[in-house]
Amino acid sequence: MKAALIVVDMQEDFCPPNGSLAVQEARDLAPTINTLLAHPGFTLRIASQDSHPANHISFAPNHPAPNNRPFECHIEMANPAPGKESETKPQRLWPIHCVAGTKGAEIIPEIDTANIDLYVQKGMDARVEMYSAFADAFGNLDAEVNRSSVDVHLKGVLEERGITDVFVVGVAGDYCVKFTAVDAARAGLRSYLVEDAVRCVDPGLGWEEAKRELSEAGVRVVRSDGPEVAGLVGSV
Ligand code: VGL
Numbered sequence: 171m172k173a174a175l176i177v178v179d180m181q182e183d184f185c186p187p188n189g190s191l192a193v194q195e196a197r198d199l200a201p202t203i204n205t206l207l208a209h210p211g212f213t214l215r216i217a218s219q220d221s222h223p224a225n226h227i228s229f230a231p232n233h234p235a236p237n238n239r240p241f242e243c244h245i246e247m248a249n250p251a252p253g254k255e256s257e258t259k260p261q262r263l264w265p266i267h268c269v270a271g272t273k274g275a276e277i278i279p280e281i282d283t284a285n286i287d288l289y290v291q292k293g294m295d296a297r298v299e300m301y302s303a304f305a306d307a308f309g310n311l312d313a314e315v316n317r318s319s320v321d322v323h324l325k326g327v328l329e330e331r332g333i334t335d336v337f338v339v340g341v342a343g344d345y346c347v348k349f350t351a352v353d354a355a356r357a358g359l360r361s362y363l364v365e366d367a368v369r370c371v372d373p374g375l376g377w378e379e380a381k382r383e384l385s386e387a388g389v390r391v392v393r394s395d396g397p398e399v400a401g402l403v404g405s406v
């Protein structure tokens with residue numbers, strides 16, 4: 171058994187008090203996440219960062235009024251993969267956030283980044299949403315199109331390192347954390363979401379629905395003080 175920790179999107183724009191897409195209590199996760207980062211049982215510690223160009227499809231101001239209210243409105247998004255353009259999905263609109271190179275895209279200073287072995291930048295292709303650190307919203311994983319969206323082939327890295335178990339924490343529990351944990355399970359890994367180390371955009375119903383999807387995908391929802399984390403034994 172070899173475990174990896176994936177710290178998802180602990181960036182200024184997702185944190186109060188000034189983040190443009192602040193998730194309630196996100197900054198308060200830092201001590202719990204730092205304790206996990208210091209756990210000797212992880213072979214690999216990864217941090218993902220949402221990293222969008224200014225013309226990203228998910229940014230509300232990039233769409234015409236009146237159907238461009240952030241949080242409330244959805245637009246139709248097409249699969250950017252060659253030959254698959256007729257496949258579309260509704261895409262929720264967000265405030266401008268995590269623009270590459272801006273303060274909002276930085277990991278918050280409360281996170282002990284000294285322990286992080288690998289960073290994954292995602293959401294870099296303006297044409298498509300990418301919540302999961304593995305694949306874009308259409309599941310494009312190895313295709314050329316996905317390489318313009320993400321700078322690391324995470325599934326390949328985890329396989330190369332012989333990782334069997336993945337623990338996912340960070341924000342947002344009902345978006346990037348959920349999709350990353352689901353894709354880890356789809357990649358054939360044992361996938362765990364550490365519930366007290368995540369916070370959600372929609373903490374009520376959003377999280378209840380997310381937990382149903384996680385359980386259907388075979389992701390186990392655990393706690394940082396539970397037996398799954400306590401039982402981790404490091405191996406290189
Ligand atoms: C996220 C909304 C938009 C996330 C990223 O990190 O969960 N949510 N972009």
Ligand code: ZN
Nearest residue numbers: 220228268293
């Ligand atoms: Zn985003």
